[in-house]
Amino acid sequence: MQRLLNTLYITRQETYLHKERETIVIKQGDEKLGQFPALSLGGIICFGRVSVSPFLMGYCADQGIGLSFYTDYGRFLARVQGPESGNVLLRREQYRWADSQEQAASVARLSVAAKVANSRSVLQREIRNHGETPALREAVDKLATSLRRVRNAYSVEAVRGMEGDAANTYFGVFNDLLKGSGFAFGGRVRRPPTDPVNALLSFIYSLITQECTSALQGVGLDPYVGFLHKDRPGRPSLALDMLEEFRAAWADRFVLTLVNRQQVQLKDFETDASGAVRLKEEPRKKVLSAYQERKQTELQHPYLEEQVPIGLLPHCQALLLARHLRGDMAFYTPYMVK
Known part of the structure; x- marks a missing residue:
């Protein structure tokens, strides 16, 4: 059975996510708000004005980490998807x-x-x-x-x-x-x-x-x-x-x-x-x-x-x-x- 991984919810506005080695870093301006090991994450959901580096997008796609974007009031906008899996x-x-x-x-x-x-x-x-x-x-x-x-x-x-x-x-x-x-x-x-x-x-x-x-x-x-x-x-x-x-x-x-x-x-x-x-x-x-x-x-x-x-x-x-x-x-x- 698949293991249930954590989902990271980003709700603070004007934040920026990027990859640093095998971790995901959350910053607002020059301030680091958090840093999480990517292996523990099954998904990242961003609300509102949240930016994600292209390298992190590609990494999430390769690793099967769901990356979704919503408006700041919760309406779904888009998701980043990697190569199709399965037969x-x-x-x-x-x-x-x-x-x-x-x-x-x-x-x-x-x-x-x-x-x-x-x-x-x-x-x-x-x-x-x-x-x-x-x-x-x-x-x-x-x-x-x-x-x-x-x-x-x-x-x-x-x-x-x-x-x-x-x-x-x-x-x-x-x-x-x-x-x-x-x-x-x-x-x-x-x-x-x-x-x-x-x-x-x-x-x-x-x-x-x-x-x-x-x-x-x-x-x-x-x-x-x-x-x-x-x-x-x-x-x-x-x-x-x-x-x-x-x-x-x-x-x-x-x-x-x-x-x-x-x-x-x-x-x-x-x-x-x-x-x-x-x-x-x-x-x-x-x-x-x-x-x-x-x-x-x-x-x-x-x-x-x-x-x-x-x-x-x-x-x-x-x-x-x-x-x-x-x-x-x-x-x-x-x-x-x-």
């Missing part, structure tokens, strides 16, 4: 599957089924911990129906429609899960998020998408050719397919923890001129620190039956998907919480 025959098989309606639907159906099942588990957990309400019970029952329908869907378009219906059901009661003072959620809003909860969800979804992209590239799959999400230039469709399995079980539960434990508060957010809501710089550091801690938490993988850190879940699923596409496994087993 070209695997990627050719992936493209054939993506072009086949039947084969694409077989994988898309499983990914969405996992998303619906995990969403339902989040609501059932709320009922166990805080009691049942008519709205929660209705949503749980509707998601059970959606799960049965998804399992019998035989086209990608049908799967997409069912995924949208299930998401509307789930997010329709998401506000009932929020216990933090003053936080409210009226529905999923993206590009841009216009309230603190949507801002947190979008931010964490974006981080996990990059984890999925790196994991897929690591096993030799093309993260830009998916089965559920349509092809679009610059869109990591397969990484977004995999994200569906982790939205409720990983991202949403993490956001609920931040809000309900008051690790984030309304004062931690600001609204820019466009109406977009975003985390302020210091609270964002706290969220990233909590996210890094969550990645270290170990759990029992339901299929592999091994203890793995949450941060390695994308790698586990990428391995299973690659084995399925190669024909080593009859079925792809998506990540579903028990």
Whole structure:
């Protein structure tokens, strides 16, 4: 099993990263802010006005260290990628599957089924911990129906429609899960998020998408050719397919923890001129620190039956998907919480 390495988050503005022997140095002007051994890092994520030397970019590409750039409020911009790894025959098989309606639907159906099942588990957990309400019970029952329908869907378009219906059901009661003072959620809003909860969800979804992209590239799959999400230039469709399995079980539960434990508060957010809501710089550091801690938490993988850190879940699923596409496994087993 792959070892979970650290991710370095650079949030201070006007910083400069460069390579010094086998270490990565962070400077601001003439002041050295930190120096880290490269061997301990699996990724570097830069927010805002952060510069990286060309030599460090090349080193990260050669060593498989993910290097990603975000705006200062968390919107993904770009990533540095080295040579393709893995077997070209695997990627050719992936493209054939993506072009086949039947084969694409077989994988898309499983990914969405996992998303619906995990969403339902989040609501059932709320009922166990805080009691049942008519709205929660209705949503749980509707998601059970959606799960049965998804399992019998035989086209990608049908799967997409069912995924949208299930998401509307789930997010329709998401506000009932929020216990933090003053936080409210009226529905999923993206590009841009216009309230603190949507801002947190979008931010964490974006981080996990990059984890999925790196994991897929690591096993030799093309993260830009998916089965559920349509092809679009610059869109990591397969990484977004995999994200569906982790939205409720990983991202949403993490956001609920931040809000309900008051690790984030309304004062931690600001609204820019466009109406977009975003985390302020210091609270964002706290969220990233909590996210890094969550990645270290170990759990029992339901299929592999091994203890793995949450941060390695994308790698586990990428391995299973690659084995399925190669024909080593009859079925792809998506990540579903028990």
